Amino acid sequence: MELVKLSTTEVEEQLATLPDWGLDQHKLYRHFVFTNFVDAWGFMSQVALLAETANHHPEWSNVYNRVEIHLTTHDADGISERDFALARQINSLL
Numbered sequence: 001m002e003l004v005k006l007s008t009t010e011v012e013e014q015l016a017t018l019p020d021w022g023l024d025q026h027k028l029y030r031h032f033v034f035t036n037f038v039d040a041w042g043f044m045s046q047v048a049l050l051a052e053t054a055n056h057h058p059e060w061s062n063v064y065n066r067v068e069i070h071l072t073t074h075d076a077d078g079i080s081e082r083d084f085a086l087a088r089q090i091n092s093l094l
């Protein structure tokens with residue numbers, strides 16, 4: 001999959017088709033709130049497997065039932081198709 005940094009217009013176009021994600025610090029961003037820590041951790045385990053399979057890894061944090069995810073492509077120094085691909089896979093988990 002393309003490792004090219006997307007233009008601002010391309011990012012906006014793709015974001016329009018990606019529910020619940022936005023931009024924060026020039027990265028794709030979504031936060032998730034679960035019922036409890038076990039559910040949050042289960043979700044993170046699923047995302048970790050997706051990330052490892054794709055060799056594309058999130059920047060994320062977890063506090064109890066809350067998970068925050070930022071996606072960017074370090075090798076492209078910006079947002080690439082890989083970030084959108086992972087974001088769509090993450091959405092499909094829910």
Ligand SMILES: C[C@H](O)[C@H](O)[C@H]1CNC2=NC(N)=NC(=O)C2=N1
Pocket residue numbers: 055056057058071072073074075076
């Ligand atoms: C060497 C390895 O393939 C690269 O460092 C991969 C690993 N995971 C990655 N994850 C993310 N988010 N961006 C990258 O550029 C990236 N590069």
